[in-house]
Amino acid sequence: MLEKSDRTTLKILADQLGFSVSTVSRVLNGKAANYRISKDTETTILSAAKELNFVPNQLARGLRLQKTLTIGLIIPDISNPFFSSIARSIEIEARKLNYSIMLCDSHESTYYEIDGLKQLLSRKVDGLIISPVGENDDHLKQIPENGMPLVVIDRQFPKLNCSKVISDNYHGAIEAVEYLIEHGHKKIACIQGLLKSSVNQDRVRGYIDAHKRHNIPIDSSLLVGNSFGEQNGYLGAKLLLSKTTRPTAIFALSNLISLGAMRAINEEGLKIPEDVSLLSFDENPYSDFLATPLTTIAQQNNNLGKMAMKILYEQICSPETYKPIKVKLPTKLIKRKSVQQINN
Amino acid sequence: MLEKSDRTTLKILADQLGFSVSTVSRVLNGKAANYRISKDTETTILSAAKELNFVPNQLARGLRLQKTLTIGLIIPDISNPFFSSIARSIEIEARKLNYSIMLCDSHESTYYEIDGLKQLLSRKVDGLIISPVGENDDHLKQIPENGMPLVVIDRQFPKLNCSKVISDNYHGAIEAVEYLIEHGHKKIACIQGLLKSSVNQDRVRGYIDAHKRHNIPIDSSLLVGNSFGEQNGYLGAKLLLSKTTRPTAIFALSNLISLGAMRAINEEGLKIPEDVSLLSFDENPYSDFLATPLTTIAQQNNNLGKMAMKILYEQICSPETYKPIKVKLPTKLIKRKSVQQINN
DNA sequence: ATGAAAGCGCTAACAG
DNA sequence: CTGTTAGCGCTTTCAT
Numbered sequence: 001m002l003e004k005s006d007r008t009t010l011k012i013l014a015d016q017l018g019f020s021v022s023t024v025s026r027v028l029n030g031k032a033a034n035y036r037i038s039k040d041t042e043t044t045i046l047s048a049a050k051e052l053n054f055v056p057n058q059l060a061r062g063l064r065l066q067k068t069l070t071i072g073l074i075i076p077d078i079s080n081p082f083f084s085s086i087a088r089s090i091e092i093e094a095r096k097l098n099y100s101i102m103l104c105d106s107h108e109s110t111y112y113e114i115d116g117l118k119q120l121l122s123r124k125v126d127g128l129i130i131s132p133v134g135e136n137d138d139h140l141k142q143i144p145e146n147g148m149p150l151v152v153i154d155r156q157f158p159k160l161n162c163s164k165v166i167s168d169n170y171h172g173a174i175e176a177v178e179y180l181i182e183h184g185h186k187k188i189a190c191i192q193g194l195l196k197s198s199v200n201q202d203r204v205r206g207y208i209d210a211h212k213r214h215n216i217p218i219d220s221s222l223l224v225g226n227s228f229g230e231q232n233g234y235l236g237a238k239l240l241l242s243k244t245t246r247p248t249a250i251f252a253l254s255n256l257i258s259l260g261a262m263r264a265i266n267e268e269g270l271k272i273p274e275d276v277s278l279l280s281f282d283e284n285p286y287s288d289f290l291a292t293p294l295t296t297i298a299q300q301n302n303n304l305g306k307m308a309m310k311i312l313y314e315q316i317c318s319p320e321t322y323k324p325i326k327v328k329l330p331t332k333l334i335k336r337k338s339v340q341q342i343n344n
Numbered sequence: 345m346l347e348k349s350d351r352t353t354l355k356i357l358a359d360q361l362g363f364s365v366s367t368v369s370r371v372l373n374g375k376a377a378n379y380r381i382s383k384d385t386e387t388t389i390l391s392a393a394k395e396l397n398f399v400p401n402q403l404a405r406g407l408r409l410q411k412t413l414t415i416g417l418i419i420p421d422i423s424n425p426f427f428s429s430i431a432r433s434i435e436i437e438a439r440k441l442n443y444s445i446m447l448c449d450s451h452e453s454t455y456y457e458i459d460g461l462k463q464l465l466s467r468k469v470d471g472l473i474i475s476p477v478g479e480n481d482d483h484l485k486q487i488p489e490n491g492m493p494l495v496v497i498d499r500q501f502p503k504l505n506c507s508k509v510i511s512d513n514y515h516g517a518i519e520a521v522e523y524l525i526e527h528g529h530k531k532i533a534c535i536q537g538l539l540k541s542s543v544n545q546d547r548v549r550g551y552i553d554a555h556k557r558h559n560i561p562i563d564s565s566l567l568v569g570n571s572f573g574e575q576n577g578y579l580g581a582k583l584l585l586s587k588t589t590r591p592t593a594i595f596a597l598s599n600l601i602s603l604g605a606m607r608a609i610n611e612e613g614l615k616i617p618e619d620v621s622l623l624s625f626d627e628n629p630y631s632d633f634l635a636t637p638l639t640t641i642a643q644q645n646n647n648l649g650k651m652a653m654k655i656l657y658e659q660i661c662s663p664e665t666y667k668p669i670k671v672k673l674p675t676k677l678i679k680r681k682s683v684q685q686i687n688n
Numbered sequence: 689a690t691g692a693a694a695g696c697g698c699t700a701a702c703a704g
Numbered sequence: 705c706t707g708t709t710a711g712c713g714c715t716t717t718c719a720t
């Protein structure tokens with residue numbers, strides 16, 4: 001009769017069955033065949049393990065094997081639907097590959113990003129997917145240098161020597177602003193996100209180049225803001241709308257920014273698109289149902305996450321031969337009702 | 345001169361400095377005083393550790409100490425803003441307490457929930473916060489039985505012997521439906537979530553009891569649906585709206601359900617609230633900006649997560665004396681424009 | 689004030 | 705076909 005215990009170990013199993021730990025270990029790892037272990041022994045061990053509800057201790061396993069089947073994920077804000085949908089697709093892909101996820105939220109702060117990174121490293125994750133805050137990559141450089149697989153997602157650094165999965169932010173912004181221009185807009189404001197981030201810089205570059213293409217001068221006072229958050233969207237829009245000559249269109253560089261902008265527009269008693277047109281980066285489940293259905297630049301959130309995990313996995317599997325790659329996923333303009341045709 | 349290495353261990357440090365691992369360990373754990381280690385030795389070790397960028401291996405530490413400073417989190421859908429905001433508040437609280445988080449998404453499936461649970465258990469988390477799918481709790485019972493700290497969040501099981509943090513769904517629903525009744529509604533439909541879940545049952549009970557209180561007969565054909573997802577909201581609303589005599593109001597039991605319902609209502613060319621009133625569980629960042637600003641029952645998402653983590657921590661700290669508790673957080677009716685006063 | 693050694697649970701090289 | 709043993713990196717008891 002087998003004695004039940006809440007924490008069954010290999011040794012307990014082995015002792016109760018009269019086998020050695022190695023034999024039990026081998027069977028439980030499906031290596032019975034390799035070691036020509038008798039069918040009898042195998043079934044005995046297998047059924048005992050099941051009966052005693054044996055769960056291998058992954059700490060011990062990880063320590064011994066030098067791999068944990070765990071990957072670390074650091075993102076700026078898990079409550080932002082953009083990131084949470086990415087997190088979800090990573091989780092799904094990771095699980096298929098038998099990996100678990102350690103999650104860190106950096107709260108859009110490099111300080112927390114560094115702290116989280118340290119936690120993950122000390123827990124010996126097999127690889128890292130990071131959507132960096134984007135101010136600074138000093139702390140990230142050591143990761144590939146130490147041979148730790150890393151893929152960066154959404155926000156990147158040109159010089160960082162690792163794989164990258166990002167959206168084609170530049171062309172997304174171009175497409176957005178040209179769409180505005182085609183609709184007769186010339187005074188197009190832009191509410192930016194985090195200034196130093198690649199995402200922001202690429203989008204702003206698109207904003208500027210679209211103007212150039214159409215020989216429309218840039219009014220630098222129409223380029224406001226400095227963070228991807230709601231509050232910044234609100235403040236930016238407030239500022240823009242209080243100008244003596246208001247912009248005819250606002251290009252919001254994130255979902256949260258457009259949310260804040262809508263709050264400001266509402267508060268000013270203005271209507272979209274009659275009083276101001278609004279076009280926003282990031283598609284949302286609710287875009288269709290807004291007071292004015294919102295025209296957006298959609299990113300491929302799910303593919304972003306899925307690709308990142310696939311690439312990371314490849315690197316984990318063959319770390320020595322691996323060469324970093326950069327995947328850039330196209331965006332898509334989704335036309336709804338928030339941009340008005342105007343005549344000059 | 346110290347030799348740099350990418351994976352510095354205690355032993356490496358000790359060898360290079362000419363101390364024993366025990367001494368180095370003691371200093372690095374702040375126990376220099378207890379062991380009367382000389383100030384000199386202490387500073388030498390501390391600065392060397394810093395210089396070599398020593399990061400303790402938490403696998404080894406966990407194995408030895410039988411605790412990992414890691415908690416497991418299982419939720420049905422991290423991309424749902426309701427859960428992602430909870431996840432965020434848990435993460436914040438956990439980090440304050442020096443804990444890391446292993447995340448599993450159960451995809452609203454008990455199968456994945458069980459699988460995730462197994463992963464987390466094998467990784468020896470110190471405790472578990474689970475928002476169960478809610479169909480079944482057979483697999484959850486073993487958790488408290490084996491002495492593993494557990495707090496269940498949002499969805500609960502009456503007989504499960506662990507702490508619970510939930511919203512007062514019953515009174516939330518009562519308040520919602522009474523609000524509808526006060527506005528003259530008698531044909532109030534309800535699009536349900538997962539039938540077996542406590543959340544759903546409590547809300548439906550509130551829906552029914554509110555009718556009873558006001559002597560309004562229940563029309564069981566107005567109670568439709570069976571999942572918290574968007575698709576179910578869409579289908580449920582489609583069904584309700586195609587009836588020969590339509591309900592005057594729809595009570596949606598989740599944020600995703602109301603999103604689906606709005607899609608159906610749109611599609612049918614109907615207007616909220618002129619053609620149908622809509623009232624939904626769960627507050628959203630965008631509720632204010634919808635075509636018709638949505639009247640909602642808000643839950644305290646952040647406090648839900650924060651409380652769960654605090655309670656879990658207490659249990660982890662004193663497992664033997666700990667008694668499970670149940671925290672029920674009140675909801676709040678947020679009145680906007682999606683409910684119309686009607687006259688009979 | 690510091691070191692040696694055992695052991696957490698596991699795998700794998702080596703030995704038969 | 706199976707067992708013995710060493711060791712992953714750490715903490716802690718016991719010894720000095």
